[in-house]
Amino acid sequence: MNIISSFRSFVPCLMLTLLSTLLLGCSGQKEPTAPPTIEVDTITPLPSNTSTLSATQTPYVVTATPVPPAGPQEVYILSMMDSGYAHLCAFSPQGMPLTRLTADPWDDITPNLSPDGNQVAFASRRNGYWDLYLLNLQSGIITRLTDTMEYEASPSWSPDGLWLVFETFRNGNFDLEILSVNNPGERQRLTDQPSAEHSPVWSPLGRQIAFVSNHTGENEIWVADLDKIGDERLFNVSQNKQASETHPAWSPDGNFLAWSATPSESSLNGIYILNRLKPASPVWLGSGDWPIWNPDGTQIFSLLAAPNDTFLEAFALTGNYSLPPILLTGSLRGFDFGFVNLTSPLADSLLLASNLTPTPLFVTITTPVQEVPDNRLNLVALPDVQAPYARMLDILDESFNALRQRIAIDVGWDALASLDNAFVPISIPLNPGLGDDWLYTGRAFSLNPILLDAGWIAIVKEEIGQQTYWRVYLRTRAQDGSQGEPLHQSPWDINARFSGTPIAYDQGGQPVSNIPSGFWVDITTLARDYGWNRLPSLSNWRSYFNGTRFGEFVITSGLDWQTAMLQVYPPEIFITPTNVIPPSKTPTRTPWNYRTPTSTLTLTPRPTYTQQP
Numbered sequence: 001m002n003i004i005s006s007f008r009s010f011v012p013c014l015m016l017t018l019l020s021t022l023l024l025g026c027s028g029q030k031e032p033t034a035p036p037t038i039e040v041d042t043i044t045p046l047p048s049n050t051s052t053l054s055a056t057q058t059p060y061v062v063t064a065t066p067v068p069p070a071g072p073q074e075v076y077i078l079s080m081m082d083s084g085y086a087h088l089c090a091f092s093p094q095g096m097p098l099t100r101l102t103a104d105p106w107d108d109i110t111p112n113l114s115p116d117g118n119q120v121a122f123a124s125r126r127n128g129y130w131d132l133y134l135l136n137l138q139s140g141i142i143t144r145l146t147d148t149m150e151y152e153a154s155p156s157w158s159p160d161g162l163w164l165v166f167e168t169f170r171n172g173n174f175d176l177e178i179l180s181v182n183n184p185g186e187r188q189r190l191t192d193q194p195s196a197e198h199s200p201v202w203s204p205l206g207r208q209i210a211f212v213s214n215h216t217g218e219n220e221i222w223v224a225d226l227d228k229i230g231d232e233r234l235f236n237v238s239q240n241k242q243a244s245e246t247h248p249a250w251s252p253d254g255n256f257l258a259w260s261a262t263p264s265e266s267s268l269n270g271i272y273i274l275n276r277l278k279p280a281s282p283v284w285l286g287s288g289d290w291p292i293w294n295p296d297g298t299q300i301f302s303l304l305a306a307p308n309d310t311f312l313e314a315f316a317l318t319g320n321y322s323l324p325p326i327l328l329t330g331s332l333r334g335f336d337f338g339f340v341n342l343t344s345p346l347a348d349s350l351l352l353a354s355n356l357t358p359t360p361l362f363v364t365i366t367t368p369v370q371e372v373p374d375n376r377l378n379l380v381a382l383p384d385v386q387a388p389y390a391r392m393l394d395i396l397d398e399s400f401n402a403l404r405q406r407i408a409i410d411v412g413w414d415a416l417a418s419l420d421n422a423f424v425p426i427s428i429p430l431n432p433g434l435g436d437d438w439l440y441t442g443r444a445f446s447l448n449p450i451l452l453d454a455g456w457i458a459i460v461k462e463e464i465g466q467q468t469y470w471r472v473y474l475r476t477r478a479q480d481g482s483q484g485e486p487l488h489q490s491p492w493d494i495n496a497r498f499s500g501t502p503i504a505y506d507q508g509g510q511p512v513s514n515i516p517s518g519f520w521v522d523i524t525t526l527a528r529d530y531g532w533n534r535l536p537s538l539s540n541w542r543s544y545f546n547g548t549r550f551g552e553f554v555i556t557s558g559l560d561w562q563t564a565m566l567q568v569y570p571p572e573i574f575i576t577p578t579n580v581i582p583p584s585k586t587p588t589r590t591p592w593n594y595r596t597p598t599s600t601l602t603l604t605p606r607p608t609y610t611q612q613p
Contacts, residue, residue, distance in 0.1 A: 080331070084530075160206070165200045191224075207225065269287060271285040288303060364398050385417060389424060396442075445553060448551075
């Protein structure tokens with residue numbers, strides 16, 4: 001049975017709930033590391049005085065016949081979106097092309113290489129809930145470490161390879177835990193605070209763990225010292241409330257800590273490095289996100305985000321590029337880099353995954369229509385979709401229907417059954433500033449904004465270059481962990497512009513003070529796999545809600561707007577009559593620019609005499 005039909009009974013109830021909400025209210029080996037002694041009751045993240053911190057455009061394609069060189073080699077382990085799911089892939093600059101390691105219909109994310117390079121710890125929902133797993137790169141065997149209904153991800157190895165620290169989402173909040181690799185049932189809580197602590201990384205020196213915490217109201221980089229207890233155990237190393245800081249990464253010698261930061265007053269997302277031995281202001285290295293050190297500590301690899309693409313790049317510690325940006329074929333859900341002992345050829349299970357040809361997400365089917373003149377494209381109806389004009393180009397409706405069905409499965413309700421707009425006829429004016437919007441081309445659709453007001457949509461603001469983009473999350477129907485993931489970033493509250501705060505009004509809102517709990521699906525990333533890209537906001541979005549365009553997605557197929565319009569309409573639509581100024585009703589003398597002014601007689605004033613007495 002079609003998944004869309006199974007949700008029809010839920011959609012009317014949902015829309016009734018949304019309307020009610022609006023009426024009422026109008027998201028090699030070292031010495032073994034000693035098991036950390038953790039006292040949960042004494043852990044309170046408080047600021048300390050330790051430190052004060054004031055291309056290449058050809059995408060890599062997954063290969064089908066990988067033959068890695070024998071012996072240890074530097075290898076990237078990536079979690080990359082591939083045919084609608086995040087799969088683990090490997091890539092070596094020494095001769096191994098991008099190779100798929102997992103290819104099942106579920107997500108495998110946040111990989112982390114073991115210190116000996118033989119295993120990858122990662123998170124997966126292959127059993128229906130997010131748990132931790134180990135992939136043996138020699139045998140291809142996958143071992144399950146945890147078995148709970150809680151979200152568990154972002155594992156990081158201790159330097160001796162005996163422990164893993166990871167993030168867990170329990171009771172609506174992120175905390176950190178540590179487990180024994182040899183005895184996964186041996187788990188210890190590292191943090192238990194009202195604030196969210198996530199994205200941990202274990203120092204190569206063994207006794208410190210860096211992580212992200214919003215204890216001060218903004219994401220900042222903290223460090224847990226396992227040799228201390230009480231308030232001295234956790235301390236803030238960035239102490240910068242003017243930026244959102246994420247993805248900490250230790251250098252191989254443990255003396256430097258890198259992270260990515262986005263200043264609130266700037267669109268420059270950059271990599272910063274702090275010298276642990278000489279704590280002072282961090283040094284800006286270059287633009288990028290999610291830094292990872294190479295094994296000898298001489299370079300930092302990072303991601304470079306474009307509006308709808310992701311690039312891999314590398315910097316020398318001088319700030320110069322050591323690897324020009326390389327376009328990746330999908331969005332990244334985590335990556336690591338280190339020395340790996342790969343067998344040649346790969347293990348059978350890994351070869352099977354790399355040789356698998358993914359099933360297309362959709363197949364385009366067009367219906368020839370004789371009535372369409374000049375080989376223009378046909379518009380077809382979108383079945384069971386509520387919109388002013390529920391139509392779309394015939395070459396795109398299969399992509400839309402496939403995306404709609406996938407979202408209904410992942411989210412648990414049919415979010416695309418009711419749209420703000422799909423195709424808009426040229427005779428229908430849109431809101432001011434949208435006169436050349438892609439909705440006119442039959443290549444776009446926009447989400448119903450009622451979902452944002454009702455709390456079923458959360459949007460995260462992303463400044464890329466000089467433009468504002470939005471990452472859209474949909475709240476899942478099931479909140480037991482079987483659908484979606486928790487949010488790591490604070491969504492943007494557009495309605496805060498009406499709170500009476502001048503700053504919130506000037507910047508078009510503000511981040512929500514508390515990250516919404518629950519589970520959400522990133523449909524911006526999901527839509528990209530089906531070919532749908534987001535659009536930037538208009539320049540006046542801070543004072544004009546319709547200018548945000550947060551819910552509009554488009555498939556341009558590399559066309560500009562005018563060319564796309566000509567696929568639907570004749571060229572005459574761009575021929576506009578020249579305005580003719582009507583004659584004035586009052587006769588007016590025609591000025592002559594070659595005639596000098598005519599002299600006129602002017603009376604010369606004469607003095608008057610006043611009679612003397």
